[in-house]
Amino acid sequence: MTADTITAADIRINARWLIPIEPRGVVLDHQAVIITGSRITAVVSQEQADADYRTRETVDLPSHVVMPGLINVHGHAAMSLFRGMADDLPLMTWLNEHIWPAEGAFVCEQFIADGTQLAMAEMLRTGTTTFSDMYFFPEIAAQTAFDAGMRAQIAFPLLDFPTAWGNGPDEYLSKGEAFINAWRENEFIFPAVGPHAPYTVSDAPMKKAIDLSNRTATPIQIHLHETAFEVAEATEKLGQRPVARMNDLGLLGPNTQCVHMTQMDDADIETIASTGAHIVHCPESNLKLASGLCPVQKLIDAGINVAIGTDGAASNNDLDLFGELQTAAMLAKVVAGDAAALSAHDALAMATLNSAKALGREQELGSLKAGKLADIIAVDLSDPFIQPVYDPASHLVYSNHGRAVSHSWIHGVPQVQDGRLTRIDVADLMLRVDDWRERIRNQQNS
Numbered sequence: 001m002t003a004d005t006i007t008a009a010d011i012r013i014n015a016r017w018l019i020p021i022e023p024r025g026v027v028l029d030h031q032a033v034i035i036t037g038s039r040i041t042a043v044v045s046q047e048q049a050d051a052d053y054r055t056r057e058t059v060d061l062p063s064h065v066v067m068p069g070l071i072n073v074h075g076h077a078a079m080s081l082f083r084g085m086a087d088d089l090p091l092m093t094w095l096n097e098h099i100w101p102a103e104g105a106f107v108c109e110q111f112i113a114d115g116t117q118l119a120m121a122e123m124l125r126t127g128t129t130t131f132s133d134m135y136f137f138p139e140i141a142a143q144t145a146f147d148a149g150m151r152a153q154i155a156f157p158l159l160d161f162p163t164a165w166g167n168g169p170d171e172y173l174s175k176g177e178a179f180i181n182a183w184r185e186n187e188f189i190f191p192a193v194g195p196h197a198p199y200t201v202s203d204a205p206m207k208k209a210i211d212l213s214n215r216t217a218t219p220i221q222i223h224l225h226e227t228a229f230e231v232a233e234a235t236e237k238l239g240q241r242p243v244a245r246m247n248d249l250g251l252l253g254p255n256t257q258c259v260h261m262t263q264m265d266d267a268d269i270e271t272i273a274s275t276g277a278h279i280v281h282c283p284e285s286n287l288k289l290a291s292g293l294c295p296v297q298k299l300i301d302a303g304i305n306v307a308i309g310t311d312g313a314a315s316n317n318d319l320d321l322f323g324e325l326q327t328a329a330m331l332a333k334v335v336a337g338d339a340a341a342l343s344a345h346d347a348l349a350m351a352t353l354n355s356a357k358a359l360g361r362e363q364e365l366g367s368l369k370a371g372k373l374a375d376i377i378a379v380d381l382s383d384p385f386i387q388p389v390y391d392p393a394s395h396l397v398y399s400n401h402g403r404a405v406s407h408s409w410i411h412g413v414p415q416v417q418d419g420r421l422t423r424i425d426v427a428d429l430m431l432r433v434d435d436w437r438e439r440i441r442n443q444q445n446s
């Protein structure tokens with residue numbers, strides 16, 4: 001090896017274990033990830049890295065597993081400020097009597113900025129590097145994520161009724177189109193169209209939303225078949241299950257992310273599979289709101305891409321995607337009646353490459369591979385609660401909780417170092433969160 005075959009790069013991460021996700025089901029020992037600028041240049045053995053690369057920074061992670069950053073494909077980030085405010089209620093009571101009134105009273109630009117920052121602090125600390133959001137004032141959520149260097153799909157909301165962000169569907173759509181145009185070329189923020197649900201968006205605005213998504217080649221995300229009540233009510237009122245109605249309207253396709261899907265008959269599964277739409281599984285929200293069970297293994301067997309999300313912190317009540325994976329893996333087994341359903345490696349793929357695919361970003365995100373963006377996390381397996389280590393993949397899904405995440409990089413920039421956030425001032429954030437708690441509690445008590 002001569003000096004001129006040595007390549008200069010920025011960062012070298014030495015990993016005790018590495019789970020690249022591509023190829024699937026592999027755990028590699030003593031690997032090095034080489035980063036240049038915002039991208040992964042190489043994933044090689046540490047001996048090969050010694051011979052071939054010189055980097056300005058080396059990060060040694062001798063008891064860690066390194067993998068792609070997690071991608072949370074469904075949530076309402078700013079709702080973190082409502083965490084624990086109203087629990088133990090079914091979906092419609094929870095929405096009608098608690099969430100929608102509180103949103104009416106408090107949602108404003110500052111609420112979105114502070115709530116989104118709180119959500120990002122939690123997501124970064126627990127291994128998420130890209131999240132999807134569907135909430136009011138999307139331009140504020142987008143700017144807040146961008147300022148923190150976090151990657152996010154931000155879906156602007158569409159509903160039949162007025163909210164703090166707009167007076168009705170036409171205003172949401174015109175503001176939404178301006179929002180898409182403002183961010184569509186951005187590397188961190190991916191704008192999307194977010195019709196809330198079949199029962200809150202009627203046919204005419206839904207068609208306009210689909211048209212906007214098609215015209216701008218922008219993903220569309222919708223809550224769909226979340227509860228048995230939703231499906232029964234739609235069938236009674238409109239004579240059609242929501243999946244069939246959405247298909248007739250032209251909503252379902254490879255750019256569509258269907259969130260929840262707990263109520264699925266064989267025809268629904270066939271429709272989703274034939275259109276290439278993605279499903280975003282949110283197991284903990286479905287369990288907490290008693291919404292129902294998504295038949296994950298059956299969907300995967302039907303060839304459907306299944307991604308994962310936490311939903312908002314008000315119905316979960318955390319945004320720890322590793323915890324969500326544990327729930328997803330265990331639930332998939334009991335729903336399928338098969339302990340082999342959704343293996344640890346399948347679960348890890350669900351939160352990385354499958355989720356990247358749902359966002360239409362699998363060429364750039366979701367695995368550790370030369371040429372992809374350097375969105376990378378490390379999980380420290382040295383703590384007693386995850387010892388001994390026979391199989392790191394098993395620990396990540398069945399024994400880990402997200403707080404063992406020690407490092408993360410997004411776009412090659414450190415976001416978490418030794419468990420500390422580098423770009424969010426947590427002490428200052430906690431003061432603002434406490435102020436919101438006081439205001440919300442005072443209003444509840446009045």
Ligand SMILES: [Zn+2]
Pocket residue numbers: 074075076223259311312
């Ligand atoms: Zn949701």
